[in-house]
Every structure is written in C-alpha cells, then in structure tokens.
Amino acid sequence: MSETFVLDQIAGCLEHGMEVGVVCNETTFGKEHNIDDRRWQALPGKVVCWWGSLGRYRPLLRKWSGRLWDKLSTALDLVNAHKLRKADVIVAHFGTNGLRVARVIKRGRISAPLVTIFHGNDVGGPMHDNTLGRYKTVFEEGVLQLPVNAFFSSALIDVGAPPAKVVVHHMGVRPGEIEYRWRSWERDTLSFISVCRLTEKKGIEYALRALAALPRRDWIYSVIGGGELLEELKRLAADLGIADRVTFLGPRPHAEVKQRLRDAHVFVLPSVGARDGDLEGIPVALMEAMAAGLTVVSTYHSGIPELIEDQKTGFLAPERDVAALTGKLSWIAENPKLCEPIALAARKKIEADFNADMLNERFAQMATQLCKMRSPV
Structure with a gap:
C-alpha cells in the first residue's frame, strides 16, 4: 500500500464506478508518509489483512518455517480464502501474490478471474535464480498477466506464459495533477534531486560518485527516501568530499515531495540490477519528474528505455558507468537552453503513453470484460 501506482489504480477503478476491496499483507505500511495524499483518504472502507491477526507474524513465520514456508503459507491462504470470494475480478499486484491466489483457485476455493501485475523484483529475482518458471500455476489458473514493461513480457513468455495471456500494461501518473514548470539553471545553483527507497537497485551510489567528479561545482543534491543504505550513502558522500552539498531528507510527505520537485532542475535515478536480481519495472518517480518539467537522467536498465x-x-x-553518467550530468550542466525542449518532449511522452487516466480507462475496460467470466464456486 506504500506504492503510489497501487493507490492510483484503485482510484481509477473507483472513478469508473467499480466497487473495490483491498486485501494485503500489511494494512498501514507507508501511510505515515502519505497521510496528506487524497488517494489514502479515498480508500474504500477498511483495508483487510489477508491473514487477519496472524498477518503481523508473517515475517516471523516465514523465517521459522524455512523450507516448509510454501506449504504453511498456502494453508493459511486457503483458510482465509473467503475474503476473496465476493470479488468479480481479483487483481494481484506482484507475481508472488498472483501465485498465492492461483494456488487457492487451483484448489477450488475461489473462482473469480485472476489478473497478475508483474512489477520488478517479482520478475528480476526469479530471473537471477533461474526460477521464473515458478509462476506456472499463475499462467495456468490466471486469465491475464500484465507486466509493466516489454522486457518482463518477453521474460514471462520465454518461461511458458501463453503470449495471448500477456499484455504490457504500464503504470502511469496523472499529468493534469502535475504542473509543468521549466526552470533554467543558467544563472542559478544547479539543483539535483532523487526520490526513491535507498536500496541497491536505485543506484544512488553512482549518482554520488558522478556528482563528485562533476567539473561544475555550484550544485546541490537532495535525496528523498529512507532505506537500508541510508547511513552507508551518507558515509560515501563524506568520503567523496561532497557531504556539504548533499542533503539526505529521509521519507517526506507527498505534498513536500511535489514541492521539492518543483524547486529542482535535474532528476537523477541511475538504476542498476541488484546483486539479488532485483530490477526496476519503470519507476513512477521518473514519470512524475518528467511530467513536472525536470530534466531526467537514468540508465539503460529493464523497462526504463521504454520511457x-x-x-x-x-x-x-550504461549501468554502473560513473564516467558515462558524469558525462551526461556535465553536458546538462553546461547546456540548460538545449535541455528545455527535451523536458517539454518528456512531458508530451508522459501525456501520450504514461497517462494514468488513459491507462486506468483501459484497465477498467479489461476488468469489465473479465468479470463476465466469473463463475460460481
């Protein structure tokens, strides 16, 4: 529930006259940083924990049960399957949740058509371990797989997903709610910004190293987000001698993030494949920055070149190429006038291909068609 693309999709379904129930592992995760977000305020009814009171012990149970985890998890999913029975369509965000629902469907406990949306680590991790075929039950029991990029689509088809059941469905943002504002840095301190969880795949280490090598010295860099690498990245900034120009702000409320984006010039997200296989889908943060008029810098990674x-x-x-990244940032620093038409083209790209209003309309049409497939248990 901390993912804005999930909240946006729920909002889109509600706007199209659908009733939406929300079932998840954690019922409040992320809310403390999004309490000012109207999408949280508009959530329909109570968010239900799939395992009820046992949900809080899920991480402990997973650790304790070891190799028996799949059996234990499936058993508890079956016990709580009644929470999904009234649905006309079940939309599982992330392949792991799709697999859980597919196993319940296979055992005859629920009968609604299953749509699984694949986002990132749910594809990248299994690709890394050569276990992507674990989703065989999803392919068999689900009616539709919606990877968020073409890279994931090809990977799923390669391990047995029927091509007719695989449709790329991008996540998006609402351009109408994001003011486009170009700000030149020709006579101003150049302001870089990143908004992300501080995990390996976000590549913030490489942003720091590239900025430290930047010939132009009148710049500042704001990093919004928390995560396991926060202290390590702070130490790296100090070791690189740039700690006085880098501010780690931690997680911030949604309204503040929007304001800081408006005040910045360049959005940096040099994503990489993590050592455990974790991959990006297509980061929504990049879409928001492009819609807002920032110049964006990222990497040839996963579905990002589709954006x-x-x-x-x-x-x-290229991923992890500090010299190449420094070169991109240096060119941007010296050519603000040439970056303006690029920023405008980026805004038009979002309006045409990553517009959440249009994507939600398409999704609603899919769901309406799929609900006709529902059969009684």
Missing part, C-alpha cells in the same frame, strides 16, 4: 529516449526525452547512461 526515456536518450537525448530526446531525457538522458541514459
């Missing part, structure tokens, strides 16, 4: 075309709608460097 950003180098030197046309933003800038891309």
Whole structure:
C-alpha cells in the first residue's frame, strides 16, 4: 500500500464506478508518509489483512518455517480464502501474490478471474535464480498477466506464459495533477534531486560518485527516501568530499515531495540490477519528474528505455558507468537552453503513453470484460 501506482489504480477503478476491496499483507505500511495524499483518504472502507491477526507474524513465520514456508503459507491462504470470494475480478499486484491466489483457485476455493501485475523484483529475482518458471500455476489458473514493461513480457513468455495471456500494461501518473514548470539553471545553483527507497537497485551510489567528479561545482543534491543504505550513502558522500552539498531528507510527505520537485532542475535515478536480481519495472518517480518539467537522467536498465529516449526525452547512461553518467550530468550542466525542449518532449511522452487516466480507462475496460467470466464456486 506504500506504492503510489497501487493507490492510483484503485482510484481509477473507483472513478469508473467499480466497487473495490483491498486485501494485503500489511494494512498501514507507508501511510505515515502519505497521510496528506487524497488517494489514502479515498480508500474504500477498511483495508483487510489477508491473514487477519496472524498477518503481523508473517515475517516471523516465514523465517521459522524455512523450507516448509510454501506449504504453511498456502494453508493459511486457503483458510482465509473467503475474503476473496465476493470479488468479480481479483487483481494481484506482484507475481508472488498472483501465485498465492492461483494456488487457492487451483484448489477450488475461489473462482473469480485472476489478473497478475508483474512489477520488478517479482520478475528480476526469479530471473537471477533461474526460477521464473515458478509462476506456472499463475499462467495456468490466471486469465491475464500484465507486466509493466516489454522486457518482463518477453521474460514471462520465454518461461511458458501463453503470449495471448500477456499484455504490457504500464503504470502511469496523472499529468493534469502535475504542473509543468521549466526552470533554467543558467544563472542559478544547479539543483539535483532523487526520490526513491535507498536500496541497491536505485543506484544512488553512482549518482554520488558522478556528482563528485562533476567539473561544475555550484550544485546541490537532495535525496528523498529512507532505506537500508541510508547511513552507508551518507558515509560515501563524506568520503567523496561532497557531504556539504548533499542533503539526505529521509521519507517526506507527498505534498513536500511535489514541492521539492518543483524547486529542482535535474532528476537523477541511475538504476542498476541488484546483486539479488532485483530490477526496476519503470519507476513512477521518473514519470512524475518528467511530467513536472525536470530534466531526467537514468540508465539503460529493464523497462526504463521504454520511457526515456536518450537525448530526446531525457538522458541514459550504461549501468554502473560513473564516467558515462558524469558525462551526461556535465553536458546538462553546461547546456540548460538545449535541455528545455527535451523536458517539454518528456512531458508530451508522459501525456501520450504514461497517462494514468488513459491507462486506468483501459484497465477498467479489461476488468469489465473479465468479470463476465466469473463463475460460481
């Protein structure tokens, strides 16, 4: 529930006259940082924990049960299957949740058509371990797989997902709610910003190293978000001698994030494949920055090139290539006038291809068709 793309999709379904129930592992995760977000305020009714009072012990049970985890998890999912029975369509965000629902369907406890949306680590991790075929039950019992990029689509088809059941469905943002505002840095201190969880795949280490090598010295860098690498990244900034120009703000309320984006010039997210296989889908944070008029810099990683075309709608460097990333940032620093048409093209790209209003309409049409497939248990 901390993911804005989940909240946006729920909002879109509600706007199209659907009744939405929300079942998840954690019922409040992320809310403390999004309490001012109207999407939280508009959530329909009570958010239900799938395992009820046992939900809080799920991490402990997973650790304790070891190799028996799949059996224990499935048994508890079956006990709580009644929470899904009234649905006309079940939408599982992340392949792992799709697999849980598919196993319940296979055992005849529920009969609603299952749509599984694949986002990132649910594909990247199994690709890394050569276990992507674990989703065989999802492919068999689910009616539709919706990977968020073409890279994931090809990976799922390669391990047995029927091509007719696989449709790329991007996540998106609402351009109408994001003011486009170009700000030149020609006579101003150049302001870089990143908004993300501080995990390996976000590549903030490489942003710091590239900025430390930047010839232009009148810049500042704000990093919004928390995560396990926060203290390590603070130490790296100090070791690189740039701690006085880098501010780690931690998680911030949604309204403050929007304001800080409006005040910045360049959005940096040099994503990488993590050592455990974790991958991006297509980061929504990049979409928000592009819609807002920032110049965006990222990497040739996963589905990101489907969003950003180098030197046309933003800038891309190879993963973990500090010299190449420094080169992109240096060019941007010296060419604000040439970056303005790139930022405008980025906004148009979002309006045309990553517009949540249009994507939600398409999703609602899919759901309406699929609900006709529901059969009684």
